[in-house]
Amino acid sequence: MPKAQLRVAIAGFQHETNTFIAEPTRLEHFEMADSWPGLLEGDAVIEGTKGMNLPIAGFAEAAMAHKSVTLAPILWCAAEPWGKVSDAAFDTIRRRIVSGLMGEPRPDGIYFDLHGAMVTQSFEDGEGALLQAIRDAIGDGIPIVVSLDMHANVTWKMVELADALTIYRTYPHLDMAQTGARAFTLLSQIMNGNRPAKAWRQGNYAIPLHAQHTGTEPVRGLYEAVSEQDHGQVSVDLALGFTASDIADMGPSVVAYAPDQRWADMLADNLANRLKAAESYFDALLLSxxxxxxxxxxxxxxxxxxxxxxxxxxxxxxxxxxxxxxxxxxxxxxxxxxxxxxxxxxxxxxxxxxxxxxxxxxxxxxxxxxxxxxxxxxxxxxxxxxxxxxxxxxxxxxxxxxxxxxxxxxxxxxxxxxxxxxxxxxxxxxxxxxxxxxxxxxxxxxxxxxxxxxxxxxxxxxxxxxxxxxxxxxCELEKIDYRYLRNGVRLGPIGPPMRAQ
Ligand SMILES: [Zn+2]
Known part of the structure; x- marks a missing residue:
């Protein structure tokens, strides 16, 4: 029997890390306002992002339209992209989020507004490490849904630890709030007892960001294919990756959720095959x-x-x-x-x-x-x-x-x-x-x-x-001195394969 009143904890911790910058991103960078608001806590998370094109704002608006849902906002922060997130900043923010989740009453569901390309001084998969800390604290029972930037470098750990991920589908990112609203739909279904089967696939070529514009082919067609899949209990998403994070899982990836494993695998394979077929259609030329x-x-x-x-x-x-x-x-x-x-x-x-x-x-x-x-x-x-x-x-x-x-x-x-x-x-x-x-x-x-x-x-x-x-x-990936990418991934569409040193 679903509960009459559902308590949903929400938090955000966004960073897109350029590992080629030697200087770390510190706590004060998350605390200060820049293109986005500074660090927000408690009710200020909702008030301070209201009406903005931000995932957490879209999630909160969608959730508050339902009388049966009570939101428990914990914390939201983002820092302008820069070097690896310092251990001190990561530990502080992670601790505040975990302690917010441990309060009574416990939430029935959790939503996170994350980027998906956070690298910290100790973890190359910052979001995976955050989700691990949360699962260690709260266990596997409480559903977690996460929204990610379409420049996320999605790892299996993120897929494994979250019940569902959903990802922006436009670049420029016009649909951040819309993605948050979609995350609410997914979380509602899961809180109602429908935990989906999941599938994850990685692409085998990295795509420079200037070639990821969703108004230009072949990216436009790929995202049309994503949106066409979205109905009922089926959800498919594509992240194109962030190329300045020199980590094993850098590059594009596909996630799919469906009522059974065969269905999820089929959806993921279909989109991964389209991504593969698109490789020779990218135009990544830059002028001097x-x-x-x-x-x-x-x-x-x-x-x-x-x-x-x-x-x-x-x-x-x-x-x-x-x-x-x-x-x-x-x-x-x-x-x-x-x-x-x-x-x-x-x-x-x-x-x-x-x-x-x-x-x-x-x-x-x-x-x-x-x-x-x-x-x-x-x-x-x-x-x-x-x-x-x-x-x-x-x-x-x-x-x-x-x-x-x-x-x-x-x-x-x-x-x-x-x-x-x-x-x-x-x-x-x-x-x-x-x-x-x-x-x-x-x-x-x-x-x-x-x-x-x-x-x-x-x-x-x-x-x-x-x-x-x-x-x-x-942005000319073949010229970058990558050290940590997985072997064989190509540096750009039809680019040379990565060879580990
Ligand atoms: Zn982005």
Missing amino acids: PKDAVAQALALRSDKPVIIGDVQDNPGAGATSDTTGLLRELISQSAPSAVLGLMHDPHLANQAHAVGVGEGFEAAIGGTHAGDAPLTANVTVEALSDGQCVYTGAMYGGGVATMGLTALLRLSGTGTRIVVTSIRNQCLDQAQFRHLGVVLEEEAIICVKSTAHFRADFEGLASHILLTAAPGAFP
Whole structure:
């Protein structure tokens, strides 16, 4: 007999770890607000994420529509992608989640909003380690459903320890809240006594993120196939993986849930076979910064050309301050160009100290290994506190926290840069417009983003070009010095196979 009133504990702990960054992600990175809110506890988990395109917000909204469900929010946090999560941060957050679950009354079900590519100093499968700690504490009886980012590197351990996983199906991630709502449906079915059989398959080639855009084939077709399967007690999902986590399980994977094992295996095999068949259809070509700027100038029309600086995406752990593309804009005398978001707290502070209309000699960005600051005279055109309300489809309504921010012109050039004090991915027009930039009037808009920028910038652009300017999020997989991937997985579609050293 199902219980009349169900208590559901909810928590979130999101990190996408770039293991090529030596510096760890610390507790304070989870506590601070950036593109997303800072660490939230108790009822603030629901209040502080309400209406946002976040999985936990979608889950809570769906759950609260049911009078028979009482939510017990524990904690939610996320840090901007960066190096391995420090043991201290992981232990602290894990302990708080476990102790929240051990309170009385015990929950009837648990939902976790996780990313699925967290690597800690001690665990290459951070989510697996978290779920293990939770199962050790609460046992196997209480159902757990987890939502994951579509850049998750899904491991068997995650599949084994959770009753069901469900994964975003869009990149840019427009469906984060929707995925949370789907997790509620899955958890409800399981709390009602229908525990599904599960199947997991791994793909045998890694896919660079700039080729994972769900608006482009073959990825579009793969996700159409995912959505077509979704009905009743059947659920199928596909994660395409996060390539900057150098771990054995990096790469795409399929999960399937169905009333019996044969059915789950069949669904997983079908999708895994489609993934296999798609391999030769990916286009992962990137332009050099020189060619990207030259092409953008040649393509000029009444609409801007957008250049994605895909390897310096802070949303994938990069420093967001490399100068390769900026140097090309200057050397090719781009007539009107704007570039964002350059993370340089010192420079932003200097601009705030001198004020609008003033100029000074600046050393811009360049902290990434092999890069160097670009020295130039700049004029301050606008200043802000870096708080702006997102207006695009992905984060619309949420607030960006960029710290002291400035719009600077490189004197004597047509190029301007937006400089921030907190790393944020450039993915929403408001990040430029709140400083008075009229994006339609620019010939070239450069964004430090891999694909999320498409959600809000695609409509503005005559063309989108992607460049491999230097950055800490390498996208040409065959050039990456991987150490820990499983033997044989190919580095990119039709790429060379990994050979363990
Ligand atoms: Zn993602």
